[in-house]
Amino acid sequence: xxxxxxxxxxxxxxxxxxxxxxxxxxxxxxxxxxxxxxxxxxxxxxxxxxxxxxxxxxxxxxxxxxxxxxxxxxxxxxxxxxxxxxxxxxxxxxxxxxxxxxxxxxxxxxxxxxxxxxxxxxxxxxxxxxxxxxxxxxxxxxxxxxxxxxxxxxxxxxxxxxxxxxxxxxxxxxxxxxxxxxxxxxxxxxxxxxxxxxxxxxxxxxxxxxxxxxxxxxxxxxxxxxxxxxxxxxxxxxxxxxxxxxxx
Amino acid sequence: xxxxxxxxxxxxxxxxxxxxxxxxxxxxxxxxxxxxxxxxxxxxxxxxxxxxxxxxxxxxxxxxxxxxxxxxxxxxxxxxxxxxxxxxxxxxxxxxxxxxxxxxxxxxxxxxxxxxxxxxxxxxxxxxxxxxxxxxxxxxxxxxxxxxxxxxxxxxxxxxxxxxxxxxxxxxxxxxxxxxxxxxxxxxxxxxxxxxxxxxxxxxxxxxxxxxxxxxxxxxxxxxxxxxxxxxxxxxxxxxxxxxxxxxxxxxxxxxxxxxxxxxxxxxxxxxxxxxxxxxxxxxxxxxxxxxxxxxxxxxxxxxxxxxxxxxxx
Numbered sequence: 001x002x003x004x005x006x007x008x009x010x011x012x013x014x015x016x017x018x019x020x021x022x023x024x025x026x027x028x029x030x031x032x033x034x035x036x037x038x039x040x041x042x043x044x045x046x047x048x049x050x051x052x053x054x055x056x057x058x059x060x061x062x063x064x065x066x067x068x069x070x071x072x073x074x075x076x077x078x079x080x081x082x083x084x085x086x087x088x089x090x091x092x093x094x095x096x097x098x099x100x101x102x103x104x105x106x107x108x109x110x111x112x113x114x115x116x117x118x119x120x121x122x123x124x125x126x127x128x129x130x131x132x133x134x135x136x137x138x139x140x141x142x143x144x145x146x147x148x149x150x151x152x153x154x155x156x157x158x159x160x161x162x163x164x165x166x167x168x169x170x171x172x173x174x175x176x177x178x179x180x181x182x183x184x185x186x187x188x189x190x191x192x193x194x195x196x197x198x199x200x201x202x203x204x205x206x207x208x209x210x211x212x213x214x215x216x217x218x219x220x221x222x223x224x225x226x227x228x229x230x231x232x233x234x235x236x237x238x239x240x241x242x243x244x245x246x247x248x
Numbered sequence: 249x250x251x252x253x254x255x256x257x258x259x260x261x262x263x264x265x266x267x268x269x270x271x272x273x274x275x276x277x278x279x280x281x282x283x284x285x286x287x288x289x290x291x292x293x294x295x296x297x298x299x300x301x302x303x304x305x306x307x308x309x310x311x312x313x314x315x316x317x318x319x320x321x322x323x324x325x326x327x328x329x330x331x332x333x334x335x336x337x338x339x340x341x342x343x344x345x346x347x348x349x350x351x352x353x354x355x356x357x358x359x360x361x362x363x364x365x366x367x368x369x370x371x372x373x374x375x376x377x378x379x380x381x382x383x384x385x386x387x388x389x390x391x392x393x394x395x396x397x398x399x400x401x402x403x404x405x406x407x408x409x410x411x412x413x414x415x416x417x418x419x420x421x422x423x424x425x426x427x428x429x430x431x432x433x434x435x436x437x438x439x440x441x442x443x444x445x446x447x448x449x450x451x452x453x454x455x456x457x458x459x460x461x462x463x464x465x466x467x468x469x470x471x472x473x474x475x476x477x478x479x480x481x482x483x484x485x486x487x488x489x490x491x492x493x494x495x496x497x498x499x500x501x502x503x504x505x506x507x508x509x510x511x512x513x514x515x516x517x518x519x520x521x522x523x524x525x526x527x528x529x530x531x532x533x534x535x536x537x538x539x540x541x542x543x544x545x546x547x548x549x550x551x552x553x554x555x556x557x558x559x560x561x562x
Binding site for chain 1: 295300321322330336343351390
């Protein structure tokens with residue numbers, strides 16, 4: 001079958017359960033929370049200095065790392081549940097060349113993760129923009145910065161989803177896959193940064209700060225390559241594991 | 249016309265030999281039932297045939313081609329393997345849509361197969377709300393989606409009501425009559441007796457019997473003698489398989505009735521009875537697999553499957 005047909009089938013798998021809708025609901029909640037912070041929150045001195053400049057507003061809205069976490073959980077759940085529910089069996093029967101099935105799944109979660117992240121970022125921007133009307137500050141982030149923010153978050157969503165799907169394919173158990181995402185994104189990076197100072201700019205939070213334009217720790221192209229590696233290493237491990245394993 | 253060939257297939261999981269040098273053929277145009285006790289290696293054999301598991305030795309082909317090399321597997325082979333290979337929150341119709349989309353099958357087939365398996369009324373309900381029988385019907389719908397000439401079905405009758413079993417029997421017989429290859433594993437021996445043209449029986453991963461069911465049912469001979477041990481020894485030396493029956497008689501396979509009589513006479517052993525058996529499949533199955541002893545004694549089946557296999561191949 002054509003790869004496009006396989007990707008379509010994988011996207012239908014994602015859209016015919018409640019998983020994306022659950023993540024969308026979480027994104028709405030995050031956007032509402034951000035809006036509430038802007039509308040009602042103050043800093044220690046009781047002022048709203050935290051939204052006083054375009055840079056402050058941009059930093060507040062920067063959603064890339066959050067998107068990566070969310071979509072990594074999404075990708076891990078989507079891939080691991082295939083094994084939990086044994087729906088991988090009809091998939092491999094239709095596509096016995098398993099690398100094609102895995103690549104189709106990775107493509108579909110990449111698209112879904114990127115879309116969810118873009119929607120999440122758009123919701124956050126909209127929520128903050130609306131909430132800013134209730135303050136003395138207007139929406140100050142210039143359009144090019146806004147586009148950079150949206151692009152960085154979309155990328156983060158895709159990267160996170162692919163990373164999660166790779167881990168899900170290796171672990172094959174939703175609980176284990178989610179735990180591994182938490183370890184890879186929350187435990188491993190700070191640990192690496194603590195043990196090796198040079199590693200600090202290469203952890204996802206630092207890299208997405210660079211890609212979102214809120215930091216210049218490393219060059220943009222280097223950050224893009226490093227971020228891709230964070231996704232491709234687990235995805236590659238998943239691909240190899242699925243190829244080698246029996247379906248039992 | 250696509251025969252299935254299992255050719256010297258061996259599969260280990262750790263130190264356990266799950267399938268042990270298994271060789272048999274499933275002919276097109278016939279219904280072949282695959283029998284064996286739990287853990288005999290039936291599902292593993294099917295998974296090897298379908299490239300879901302890798303054989304350590306040997307290979308399995310469908311019409312001479314490995315499953316992974318088939319041009320469009322979903323159109324060539326319909327499979328029921330896992331009874332619960334569905335996402336519970338997905339509707340039956342969407343489950344089939346996903347398979348059809350991935351395999352490039354006309355979506356119109358979905359409604360047709362749902363009608364055929366009697367699931368049209370529940371097609372848009374979540375699979376999690378289905379009964380076991382309904383899930384089995386959905387699995388069959390998925391197997392029939394590509395209208396394949398080969399069906400490989402693992403326990404397809406599980407959970408089906410009597411009407412469903414009857415419908416399934418008719419479907420499989422029709423498929424075989426149309427030249428299709430139908431390979432079905434089942435524990436419902438009474439159903440197998442009504443359905444199967446041929447049977448393949450395995451135990452502990454080894455082939456213990458294969459061939460036309462009717463011939464196999466006639467293949468045993470009952471012998472009564474006051475010297476059972478002596479006769480058993482003589483017949484085993486002649487290549488026969490000999491078991492003690494339930495009433496003290498000997499059940500002999502692998503040697504024609506006249507040869508048994510001749511050998512007994514030559515040894516000077518008196519025979520009180522020498523009759524061809526027409527055993528039920530259940531009796532044969534227990535005889536082939538030693539399951540009864542295992543159940544009674546609570547120990548693993550201790551029968552020498554190798555001897556049985558030789559008997560069948562004779």
